[in-house]
Amino acid sequence: MLVKTFGSAVQGVNAYTITIEVNVSAGTKYYMVGLPDNAVKESEQRIESALKHNGYKMPRLKVVINMAPANVRKEGSAYDLPIAIGILAASEQLPLQNLEQYVIMGELALDGELRPIKGVLPIAIQARKEGFKGFILPTQNAQEAAIVNNLEVIGVSNLKEAIDFLSGNLAIDPVKIDTRDIFQSTVHQYTADFADVQGQENIKRALEIAAAGGHNVIMIGPPGAGKTMLAKRLPSILPPLTLHEALETTKIHSVAGKLGAQGSLLAQRPFRSPHHTISDVALVGGGGNPQPGEISLSHNGVLFLDELPEFKRSVLEVMRQPLEERRVTVSRARLTIDFPANFMLVASMNPCPCGFYNDPNKECVCGPGVVQRYLNKVSGPLLDRIDLHVEVTPVSFDQMTETRKTETSGDIRERVERARQWQAERFKEFPEIHSNAMMPPQMVKDLCRINESGRLLLKAAMEKLGLSARAYDRILKVSRTIADLAGSEEIKIEHLAEAIQYRSLDREGWAG
Structure with missing residues (x-):
């Protein structure tokens, strides 16, 4: 008997439906x-054990399972449940009905318990798009x-x-x-x-400008000056996510399996801070089955690289194109996948x-030349x-012991939202x-x-600073943001002057 069940595969941050055809007929072998x-091939042992543990049997006949489309590689253990359900229906052990109305996914333990899977959100979005009634999956x-x-x-x-639900x-x-x-x-x-x-009012100002215009920022200063502390607070002054952005961000984290066992909608902008030992692929994404990297997990949020010079040079250089194009294209012989990467880069380093x-x-x-x-x-x-x-200087004792209240993130965020x-x-x-x-x-012109x-x-x-044409454009963009914060239609000379001072750490302008 031939039976069809439906699963799904995730490619990039999108899913597509997999039709699992199970045919049980006279003969032998699986x-x-x-x-x-x-x-996926190893599912036979998991399914056989799970069926026996729950009072069913693996048919001792010819069992053929075809996963269509047949030219796309199927990966992972999440197909265990739809294959097991298909085998039971095809061997007529259960009168399962309405299989065509559900997408079914889940990894089986040997006793039949279900383990969680990755990429659930894009699968659910695709199931609704294709008109399925429901989605059966691990709790x-x-x-x-x-x-x-x-x-x-x-x-x-x-x-x-799952069997009892499908059999009514x-x-x-x-x-x-x-x-x-x-x-x-x-x-x-x-x-x-x-x-x-x-203290650190000048750094707060710089981060406010960065948040208002979505600009990248680097902080340079001695250890203990507060660079990391300031960076961690940047998401609190960014405009709140829209519902569309929240769904988009959650989708990426779902594919990467970063939502946790009881994952739900991500409502705050992500803040990712990878260690400096990270590899190129872990940062930008890729692998045999391409997965999103840290810059895609930072989509609509902040990527913080602490101690920037400690990262491998090759890791830093692969960020150059995503910083411009705001997406990562992973190309393989069989496929090309785009991962979104619209993030703010915040870096810190010692001088x-x-x-x-x-x-x-x-x-x-x-020593001489070391800097x-x-x-x-x-x-x-x-x-x-x-x-x-931005150059960060240490906070003095008097500033640390001040009792007056400083501006809250909410106050700064109001100005950012107006801009x-x-x-x-x-x-x-x-x-x-x-x-x-x-x-x-x-x-910009x-x-x-x-x-x-x-x-x-x-x-x-x-x-004087030996700036490039790209730096010229970026100074104009920053001055436009400063004018927006000031509520000015025109870019005035004071806005331009403030933007120029934020290029003071360029090669010709710092450390000789």
Whole structure:
């Protein structure tokens, strides 16, 4: 007897339906075709054990399982459950009905218990898109799949529950959550606040500009000056995620298996801080079965690289293209996958190996030329792509012991949101552009006009600092953001001057 069940495969951040055809007929042996990998082939032993443990038997006939489309490689253990259900139906051990109405996914333990799987959210989105009635999956993943409305999400904890539900012997209420309610209740929950930071007003200002325009920023200063503390608070002043952005971000984390057992909608902007031993592939994504890397997990949020010169040079250089294009293209012989990577890069570094170059309180012990060699670990092209270069100085004792209240993240965020509203109006005809940092060169010429005095100031700065054409564009973008924060239609000379000072760490302008 021939029976069809339906599963799904994730490719990049999208899913596509897999039809699992099971035919049980006279003969012997068990055949699995359709380009399965080893994890899928090994399902025979897991399924046989799970069926026996629950009072069923593996048919001692010819069992042929075809996974279509047959030219696409099937990977992972999540096909255990739909294959097991198909075998039971094809061998007429159970009168299973309505199989064509459900997508079924889940990994089986030897006793029939179900283990959680990855990529549930894109699978649920695709199931709804293709008109399936419901999605049967492990209970641990049900909350994640329930983010998608108009789809019955049936969470089952073992093979027996799935069989009883499909045969009509057990009623299971679909898991339902109010996505908008969860989003609204958690979108303003932050674990860190700028109110905790004493002093460092110039750094807070720089981070406010970065947040208002979506600009990349690097902080350079001695150890203990507060670089990491400030970076961790940056997401709290960014505009809250929209529901669309939250779904997009959650989808990427679902594919990477980063949502946890009871994962649900991500309502806060992600903050990723990988260790400096990270590999190229782990940062940008890829692998045999391409997975999103840290820069895609930072999509719509912040990627923080602490101690930037300690990262391998090759790791830093692979970021150059994603910083410009805001996506990562992973090409393989069989397929090409795009991962979104619209993130803010925030980096920090010491000014020299000992950490105290330019420190007002401690003397640098590094030898001649050591500071420049240390800075040279970060390439000029990468620094060019970072809009704001900020020097962080240690906080004095008096500042640390001040009792007056400092500005909260909420106060700063209000100004950032007002600046973003100006930008939303400015770019309303360009849906792919959301902030000043994303403006292409031609748009910079049109929207970042400066007067003659500003032109002369910028010319002098470029000649003195030896800035590139890319740095020129980025100064104009930052000055446009500063003008937005000031509520000014025009870029005034004071806005341009402030933007220029944020290039002070360029090669020719710092450490000789």
